[in-house]
Amino acid sequence: MSITMDTHPTVTSDAITFDGIGKHYQRSGNRLQVIEDCSFEIGEGEFVSVIGPSGCGKTTLLGMAAGFTAPDDGKVRIGGEVVRGPDPSRGVVFQQYAVFPWLTVAQNIGYGLTLRANRRSRKQRREIVAHYVDLMGLNGFEDVHPKDLSGGMRQRVAIARAYATNPSVLLMDEPFAALDAQTREYMQELLHTTQLEEQRTALFITHSVEEAIFLSTRVVVLRARPANVRAVIDIPIAFPRTPDTRLSNAFVDLRRDIERLLRDGTAERSSE
Numbered sequence: 001m002s003i004t005m006d007t008h009p010t011v012t013s014d015a016i017t018f019d020g021i022g023k024h025y026q027r028s029g030n031r032l033q034v035i036e037d038c039s040f041e042i043g044e045g046e047f048v049s050v051i052g053p054s055g056c057g058k059t060t061l062l063g064m065a066a067g068f069t070a071p072d073d074g075k076v077r078i079g080g081e082v083v084r085g086p087d088p089s090r091g092v093v094f095q096q097y098a099v100f101p102w103l104t105v106a107q108n109i110g111y112g113l114t115l116r117a118n119r120r121s122r123k124q125r126r127e128i129v130a131h132y133v134d135l136m137g138l139n140g141f142e143d144v145h146p147k148d149l150s151g152g153m154r155q156r157v158a159i160a161r162a163y164a165t166n167p168s169v170l171l172m173d174e175p176f177a178a179l180d181a182q183t184r185e186y187m188q189e190l191l192h193t194t195q196l197e198e199q200r201t202a203l204f205i206t207h208s209v210e211e212a213i214f215l216s217t218r219v220v221v222l223r224a225r226p227a228n229v230r231a232v233i234d235i236p237i238a239f240p241r242t243p244d245t246r247l248s249n250a251f252v253d254l255r256r257d258i259e260r261l262l263r264d265g266t267a268e269r270s271s272e
């Protein structure tokens, strides 16, 4: 079965908009302008990857959507509301340290459902946890602690935990960067399947052009520091994407085009 979707965003309740964002840091007494006049949006239910040269400010942008960092200029809005601080309605997944080592797999996945903002009854919690254990292929590991899991399985727990609270948006910062190539591809396929089922608004940061294309409806390519948008690329490849998708002409062409944009975006800044 092939599912096609309109890849253009509709800006409604869970859309994320970055509007004229600017941000600087102080470093050794000098002002480091990291982001300048950066604008793009992620439509409701859209999965958008942000890719850009190393150190250009990707994590800083995600931190603004999460409410961890405030912009100097511009506004980040989620569902039309300006982000002013962290909120349990946003699920965040980091590269590492995303699970609690003292809780089991099931307790980790259900953790957010015990907190006031997302509290569910014990029965509902059990059902939700069972759903995500199943979706993430963690059956039989419910009572295991993270130290006894592989890196890939730990990230599956982290992703399940983020989805389980039914967040309005998901913010993921290179969640697969520490995994070996084979596990990484498997995780991309798992996340893609989960996303098709759950249709969350998602912002995904990555260094991997292949990963960005495989997962996304659109890819935002940033310029080197000070970062802003060099291009927004539609990924008009039908869903569901499979391992064979990576071998298709459309995929290979997109990869070449985006790699070229990234190279040009870096060269452009270094010649300024």
Ligand SMILES: Nc1ncnc2c1ncn2[C@@H]1O[C@H](COP(=O)(O)OP(=O)(O)OP(=O)(O)O)[C@@H](O)[C@H]1O
Pocket (backbone or CB within 6 Å): 025, 026, 027, 034, 052, 053, 054, 055, 056, 057, 058, 059, 060, 061
């Ligand atoms: N709190 C801070 N204080 C000073 N400088 C910072 C701070 N946070 C980030 N930076 C600097 O700002 C720049 C952008 O950082 P950021 O982590 O957002 O970039 P990135 O694109 O996610 O990086 P990477 O590609 O390495 O993951 C980097 O040069 C970083 O060293």
